[in-house]
Each structure stands twice: as C-alpha cells, then as structure tokens.
Amino acid sequence: MKTLKIFTIEQQTPCGPGSSCCGPIGLTKEELDGIVNSVKKVFTGNIQIFDFMDKEVQKKHRDILSMVISFGWGALPIISIDEKVISIGRPNSEEQLLNLIKQNI
DSSP states (O other): OOOOEEEOOOBTTTTTOOOSSSOOOBOHHHHHHHHHHHHHTOOOSEEEEEEETTHHHHHHHHHHHHHHHHHHHHGGGGGETTEEEEEEOOOOOHHHHHHHHHHHH
C-alpha cells in the first residue's frame, strides 16, 4: 500500500502579521484539513502528516530537510508518495494537486 506524506509546519508570519516583506509560511489547521480531504478523493493509501519543526522529523527525513535548507520554509508543505516528492510549496489548486497524485499512484 502506498503512503502519502505531508511535511508542513503550523502557519507563522516570520516578519509579523501584515508585513509586506513576506507572507505567512506553513499551513493553518483548516488548510491542512482541506488538503487531506482533497487527497482522500483520489488516494486510498496511508496518509501521514509530519510537523517539520520537530527536530526528530528533520533527522529522519534528511531529503526533505535538504529541500527546506535550499528553498527556505516557504517550500512547505512538501508532499511525497513513497519517498518521491510530488509537490513543493502550496498547491496552486485542488485540481493540480489531485492530478499530481493520480500521476504518481
């Protein structure tokens, strides 16, 4: 059975709310729930969610850590299926995300 993993952090505004230099990073609980509910429309395997602020998660998933180091926290959420990364950053649309999942299952 395939496993879909979502690596994310709780939404934060590193430069402060309403800052013009950068937007929020990470996902709200509602956004994460929306992604999971969308995924369940086409994916019947295991779904795992990882808080990437957890140092143990970072140690265990060095490939994801390398992407975050290279691209910054804005690279999250990172979504993978069986260790193959299929999405980096916020999906542009539910349709786009579902198409990526269909192509990789």
